[in-house]
Amino acid sequence: MKLHELRDNEGAAKKAKRIGRGPGSGKGKTAGRGIKGQKSRSGVAIKGYEGGQMPLYQRLPKRGFNKPNRKQFAVVNLGLIQKFIEAGKLDAKAAITEDALLASGLVRRKLDGVRVLAKGEFTAKASIEVTGASKAAVEAVEKAGGKLTVAKAEAPAE
Numbered sequence: 001m002k003l004h005e006l007r008d009n010e011g012a013a014k015k016a017k018r019i020g021r022g023p024g025s026g027k028g029k030t031a032g033r034g035i036k037g038q039k040s041r042s043g044v045a046i047k048g049y050e051g052g053q054m055p056l057y058q059r060l061p062k063r064g065f066n067k068p069n070r071k072q073f074a075v076v077n078l079g080l081i082q083k084f085i086e087a088g089k090l091d092a093k094a095a096i097t098e099d100a101l102l103a104s105g106l107v108r109r110k111l112d113g114v115r116v117l118a119k120g121e122f123t124a125k126a127s128i129e130v131t132g133a134s135k136a137a138v139e140a141v142e143k144a145g146g147k148l149t150v151a152k153a154e155a156p157a158e
């Protein structure tokens with residue numbers, strides 16, 4: 001095979017449709033835009049336009065607010081931590097930190113920290129150190145004989 005013999009596979013490259021290039025092309029004259037009207041002309045932007053009537057998206061009431069600097073936590077349930085301990089992916093004897101959760105694959109990414117919730121059974125006597133936890137989660141870990149420490153999330157360097 002030589003350089004000049006290289007070709008695309010059959011059907012890999014599709015020819016662009018040449019619009020507005022005479023009647024023989026099948027897309028000449030009006031170029032597939034129909035006849036007259038606003039949409040047949042250039043410079044048309046009518047996505048939410050309702051002919052001068054107040055558009056629907058403006059008539060409906062606005063509600064809610066998304067805080068731009070809100071914290072987003074990776075959420076973990078106690079039941080899952082228990083499952084990972086039983087599977088041997090987490091060591092209950094050592095402190096279970098956010099990095100340990102990340103390394104075990106229980107948490108995909110830390111985001112602004114890890115928050116533990118109380119869903120599921122927890123029986124391991126383990127000490128857990130995370131950024132956040134629900135009251136019920138703290139109680140459940142202490143009931144099992146462990147300790148759940150909530151550390152303050154370090155503010156990003158400015």
